[in-house]
Amino acid sequence: MPVKPPKILIIEDEKFISKAYQLGLAHEGFKTVAAYNGQEGLVMAKKEKPDLILLDIIMPVMDGLTMLKELRKQDWGKDMKVLVLTNSNDQAKNADSVHLNAIDFLLKSEWSIELLTKKIKEILKISD
Amino acid sequence: MVSFFIILLIGGLLLYLDGYLKKYLKTQTINNLRVMAEMSEGTYFAFTENEKIRTIDWGSDGHIRNNTEALLEAVKSGNAEEKDKLAKELSAYMRERKIVYDPKAIMMDILGSDGIVIASSKESRIGTDEAEEERRLNAHKFSQAIKSEFGQAFVRPVVFEEDESSEPMTHVVARVFSTKKDESGKLIPLDAVVLLHFTDADKINDMLSGKWSIDQGAVSGQELFNKYKTAEIYLVGEDRLMASSSRFIGDSILKQKVDSSSVRNCFENNKETTGEYFNYQGINVLGASMCLDRDDLVLVMEIASDEVLAPLQEIRNRLLIAGILVFLFSVSGIVIISRFLLKGLLKITKVAEEVGKGDLDIRAEIKGKDEIGQLAKVFNQMLGSIQKSQADLFAAEISLREEKDRLNAIISSMAEGMAVVDNDCKIVLLNKTAEKLLEISYDKVRGKSYYDAWKILKGNEIISNEERPVTETLRTGKIVARELGDNIYYQTGSGKKIPVTIATAPLKYGETIIGAVVVFRDVTDEKRLDESKSSFISVASHQLRTPLTAIKLFVEMLSTGKAGRLNKTQKEYIEDVSISTERMIGLVNDLLNLSRIESGKLKAKPSEVLIDEVVKSAIDEAKILAKEKKLSLDFKKPRYIIKTNLDADLFRQVIHNLLTNAIRYSANGKKNDIIIKIEKSGKECVVSVQDFGIGIPEEAKSRLFDRFYRADNAIKADANGTGVGLYTIKMILERMNGRVWFDSKLGKGTTFYAAVPINGKLSKNK
Numbered sequence: 001m002p003v004k005p006p007k008i009l010i011i012e013d014e015k016f017i018s019k020a021y022q023l024g025l026a027h028e029g030f031k032t033v034a035a036y037n038g039q040e041g042l043v044m045a046k047k048e049k050p051d052l053i054l055l056d057i058i059m060p061v062m063d064g065l066t067m068l069k070e071l072r073k074q075d076w077g078k079d080m081k082v083l084v085l086t087n088s089n090d091q092a093k094n095a096d097s098v099h100l101n102a103i104d105f106l107l108k109s110e111w112s113i114e115l116l117t118k119k120i121k122e123i124l125k126i127s128d
Numbered sequence: 129m130v131s132f133f134i135i136l137l138i139g140g141l142l143l144y145l146d147g148y149l150k151k152y153l154k155t156q157t158i159n160n161l162r163v164m165a166e167m168s169e170g171t172y173f174a175f176t177e178n179e180k181i182r183t184i185d186w187g188s189d190g191h192i193r194n195n196t197e198a199l200l201e202a203v204k205s206g207n208a209e210e211k212d213k214l215a216k217e218l219s220a221y222m223r224e225r226k227i228v229y230d231p232k233a234i235m236m237d238i239l240g241s242d243g244i245v246i247a248s249s250k251e252s253r254i255g256t257d258e259a260e261e262e263r264r265l266n267a268h269k270f271s272q273a274i275k276s277e278f279g280q281a282f283v284r285p286v287v288f289e290e291d292e293s294s295e296p297m298t299h300v301v302a303r304v305f306s307t308k309k310d311e312s313g314k315l316i317p318l319d320a321v322v323l324l325h326f327t328d329a330d331k332i333n334d335m336l337s338g339k340w341s342i343d344q345g346a347v348s349g350q351e352l353f354n355k356y357k358t359a360e361i362y363l364v365g366e367d368r369l370m371a372s373s374s375r376f377i378g379d380s381i382l383k384q385k386v387d388s389s390s391v392r393n394c395f396e397n398n399k400e401t402t403g404e405y406f407n408y409q410g411i412n413v414l415g416a417s418m419c420l421d422r423d424d425l426v427l428v429m430e431i432a433s434d435e436v437l438a439p440l441q442e443i444r445n446r447l448l449i450a451g452i453l454v455f456l457f458s459v460s461g462i463v464i465i466s467r468f469l470l471k472g473l474l475k476i477t478k479v480a481e482e483v484g485k486g487d488l489d490i491r492a493e494i495k496g497k498d499e500i501g502q503l504a505k506v507f508n509q510m511l512g513s514i515q516k517s518q519a520d521l522f523a524a525e526i527s528l529r530e531e532k533d534r535l536n537a538i539i540s541s542m543a544e545g546m547a548v549v550d551n552d553c554k555i556v557l558l559n560k561t562a563e564k565l566l567e568i569s570y571d572k573v574r575g576k577s578y579y580d581a582w583k584i585l586k587g588n589e590i591i592s593n594e595e596r597p598v599t600e601t602l603r604t605g606k607i608v609a610r611e612l613g614d615n616i617y618y619q620t621g622s623g624k625k626i627p628v629t630i631a632t633a634p635l636k637y638g639e640t641i642i643g644a645v646v647v648f649r650d651v652t653d654e655k656r657l658d659e660s661k662s663s664f665i666s667v668a669s670h671q672l673r674t675p676l677t678a679i680k681l682f683v684e685m686l687s688t689g690k691a692g693r694l695n696k697t698q699k700e701y702i703e704d705v706s707i708s709t710e711r712m713i714g715l716v717n718d719l720l721n722l723s724r725i726e727s728g729k730l731k732a733k734p735s736e737v738l739i740d741e742v743v744k745s746a747i748d749e750a751k752i753l754a755k756e757k758k759l760s761l762d763f764k765k766p767r768y769i770i771k772t773n774l775d776a777d778l779f780r781q782v783i784h785n786l787l788t789n790a791i792r793y794s795a796n797g798k799k800n801d802i803i804i805k806i807e808k809s810g811k812e813c814v815v816s817v818q819d820f821g822i823g824i825p826e827e828a829k830s831r832l833f834d835r836f837y838r839a840d841n842a843i844k845a846d847a848n849g850t851g852v853g854l855y856t857i858k859m860i861l862e863r864m865n866g867r868v869w870f871d872s873k874l875g876k877g878t879t880f881y882a883a884v885p886i887n888g889k890l891s892k893n894k
Contacts, residue, residue, distance in 0.1 A: 014674050020681035027690050058670050087673035109673040109713045112684050 006124050007031045009050035011041035011067065012085075013059040017108070021054065024113035030120070038062030042070055045077060051124060055102070057086040068100045081123060085111070134458050138451040145447060149440055154414055157436045158402045162416035164352060165429040168336055168361055169418040172427060175335045176298070179232075179326055180281035183300040186226050186236065187281075187322035192218065193307045196238055196320050199246055215247045215254060223249035232326045234293060238304065241319035243270050258323065265289065268299035273321045276303050285332065285423055286363065286371035288382045296371075296381050298326040333373050336361040336427075358411075358432035364391050366424040376409070384408060386428070390417035394426040404433055472500035476507050488515040543649070545628075548635070550643040551602060553578045565650050567621035578646075583619040590619075601632040601644045608632045612654055627655040669720045676716065680709050715850060722835075722852050725859045733777075736888055739770045739813050740806055746783035747804060754791050759800050761787070766806035770813045771888035778860045779884065782868075785853045786817040786880050792846050793878070794821035812866075812883040820877035821845075824870070832870070833858045841874075857882065 008030045012018040015036070022032045033048050035041040039062040045053060053071075057064035064084065071077035084105045103123055111119070120126075186192065195218040202211040222236040227249050238247040243259025261267040267289060269282035276282070281302040288296045301323050306316040334343065352359050353375075363371035364386045374380035386408040390401040394417055402416040407430050415430035467474075472494045479492040488511060494504035539546060545562030549555055555578050558570040566582050573581045579593045593599060597608040610616045610630040617625040628648045635643040683706045685691050687699065694702060747761050754761050790802045803818040824832060828839035836851035843849070854868075861868050866884035 014678065016678035017674065017681060020678060020685060024681065024685060024690065058667075087670045087677060088667075107673075108677045109680065109716070113681060114684065114688070 005031045006051040009053045011035045012056045028117045038067030053082045161429045165416040165418045176283045183281045183302045183324045187302045218247040219251045235325035237323040239321045273301035295327040358435045364426045394419040547646040549578045585617040597632045605634045734773045737776045750787040763804045790819040794819040814883045818879040823874040824872040
């Protein structure tokens with residue numbers, strides 16, 4: 001684990017899930033920040049410059065894909081690493097998100113924190 | 129036609145009658161003429177006999193005989209005085225006591241043996257040389273008479289001697305005999321002849337005409353001449369001159385030359401003639417001739433054949449009239465009879481004409497059992513059947529028209545758009561809905577290329593003409609359908625995109641494809657509904673999974689001790705919650721998956737894959753589960769490496785489902801093996817998964833692929849199945865043009881086969 005822990009922005013409207021991710025990832029040594037809709041997420045992303053964003057799709061105020069589009073328009077955001085985590089089965093949205101340069105599109109219910117941690121470490125090239 | 133035959137018949141009959149009558153009339157006339165000629169001959173002979181008798185009689189006069197004998201003596205003795213005295217006396221006697229008693233006798237001569245007149249009623253004639261006249265004119269037959277016996281006289285009729293009379297005469301000569309007899313008592317002939325001159329030309333004519341006979345006391349005689357204007361009877365001398373007067377030519381005696389065949393026949397061949405010939409006038413006559421040898425005469429009896437046949441003309445006229453009458457009668461008879469007989473036929477004809485004008489209600493009103501009646505009956509029956517069939521036809525036409533109208537109405541009022549194209553893909557029909565939907569006027573696109581009429585898109589991309597459903601239908605003759613999930617759009621005239629579902633069907637004439645029918649539907653509403661359904665699925669899946677995810681994550685936190693240590697019981701319980709949560713998540717996934725497949729939302733993304741790799745990844749995935757059940761997965765090395773185009777994820781799901789089933793129902797089996805094979809069968813690649821588990825009961829086999837169905841023994845073996853696994857397999861394989869089937873024996877195990885078409889390369893597995 002490096003000196004400065006990686007910062008992960010969790011954009012998730014479901015408070016329980018957000019909480020579980022925050023707790024779980026913190027437990028794994030990540031620094032977590034949370035936003036509860038796309039708009040908040042944009043603000044937080046700009047402010048916090050996270051190493052990785054876990055982005056939910058279906059959210060109030062601004063949904064995940066809109067947020068992602070907006071993010072990609074920003075100089076500071078266009079190369080930001082984004083992992084889409086959703087419970088929606090919408091394949092079209094899946095395709096759109098990949099198109100918007102998301103790293104992957106994961107079905108939330110299939111991913112335990114353990115597996116997710118592994119995935120994040122792979123993405124951030126952090127070896128155990 | 130009939131008239132023609134009647135004319136022919138009557139004409140023939142008339143001709144025959146005419147010919148027969150002509151012949152009959154001629155023969156009859158000729159016979160009559162001969163009879164009359166013979167009679168006339170008789171009359172002639174009687175007439176001349178009269179003159180002969182007169183001559184013999186007067187020559188036998190005692191005074192004349194004595195004086196002649198004395199005169200001859202005086203001549204002989206040369207006593208001139210005596211001779212003159214006796215000659216004068218005899219001449220006077222003859223003049224005064226003989227010829228005055230017979231008006232016909234104009235002169236009476238006594239000729240000496242040398243033919244010189246020695247005494248005459250006309251004294252100036254004494255000394256005339258009659259022998260010379262005989263020689264010159266054949267005036268009489270002195271030379272015969274001078275040698276003849278008593279009682280003989282010789283006639284020379286029709287002699288013309290101008291010095292004697294202006295009339296022709298008949299000369300009769302007879303020998304004069306002495307009043308004394310010789311020793312044998314015979315009269316002694318004298319060398320003298322008595323010559324009587326009769327002027328009897330008119331008498332001969334009378335005789336010939338029959339007048340003489342009447343004068344003689346006969347009842348009739350001139351009938352023939354009264355009856356026939358051209359009838360003629362005349363005598364012709366050896367010199368071929370007429371010896372009696374002609375009825376037609378005045379002054380004919382001894383002047384009119386007659387050289388007809390009848391005359392020639394008589395003088396040259398001594399043959400009497402009867403028949404038809406041209407007479408001296410050049411007229412065609414019927415005639416009969418009698419040869420009067422003794423007098424060198426021919427008696428000719430003639431009637432102009434025209435006159436004889438005149439009655440024939442009359443008969444002919446009458447026959448003609450009769451013929452015409454018969455003709456008219458028979459024709460009118462036939463007409464009347466046929467009218468009567470054919471009245472029925474005419475009636476039928478009239479009815480037929482009316483029928484021709486279109487009146488089928490009319491009937492031929494003919495009763496009777498004859499042929500006409502039968503005909504009328506049959507004709508009426510025929511009319512009936514015509515009327516019926518016409519009515520049927522009319523009804524059929526109406527129903528056909530109604531059918532057509534209905535069809536047109538259906539086509540034009542169809543909610544679906546419809547286009548019909550010929551085999552060149554030219555538009556031959558476009559219904560109203562299509563016009564409206566596509567914002568196109570049928571009149572403008574009629575006969576034009578279907579491809580140019582409007583564009584078809586899949587999503588946002590225009591489909592090439594070759595890939596359009598109608599092209600495929602025209603090429604293959606198969607029905608091609610594009611459904612909601614195919615995301616097909618038509619671009620309208622104004623450029624608007626409307627989502628459509630399409631079905632194209634071939635129009636076939638026999639086996640030949642002559643065109644195609646395209647039926648399409650504006651599925652804007654369905655699209656919207658579909659989208660809302662999709663969003664429902666999306667929302668539902670999200671809403672169901674979200675709490676489950678939260679549970680799953682917190683259970684994990686608890687079980688991994690992130691929230692503090694748990695005692696053994698707590699740990700056990702939290703493990704149970706975890707399993708239930710996972711099952712719940714699995715169930716939600718299955719249901720959502722199924723919903724997606726059923727709605728066509730599940731998109732196959734084919735790519736070229738190696739079958740054995742896909743199968744291997746599915747086996748790897750299932751290994752953990754198999755290990756838990758202490759089962760081994762035995763993947764037999766395939767003989768071929770098969771490449772084909774399919775959606776690898778979906779096919780993996782199929783194999784995965786088969787493997788999880790095999791694992792689930794093998795737990796209590798005899799063997800703990802699950803055998804996986806890949807084989808090539810024809811153009812299919814068959815993946816088989818064989819277990820030695822509980823097997824499938826007979827009653828369950830037919831329902832095995834039904835949604836939510838589970839066999840009883842399966843429920844007993846594992847209560848947690850959802851009953852959608854095999855259904856999902858079947859749905860996915862059908863989408864891939866593949867199929868699924870199985871072999872099973874209850875309690876002995878089951879083999880499932882999943883087959884997909886091979887459309888890629890095939891190579892041997894080394």
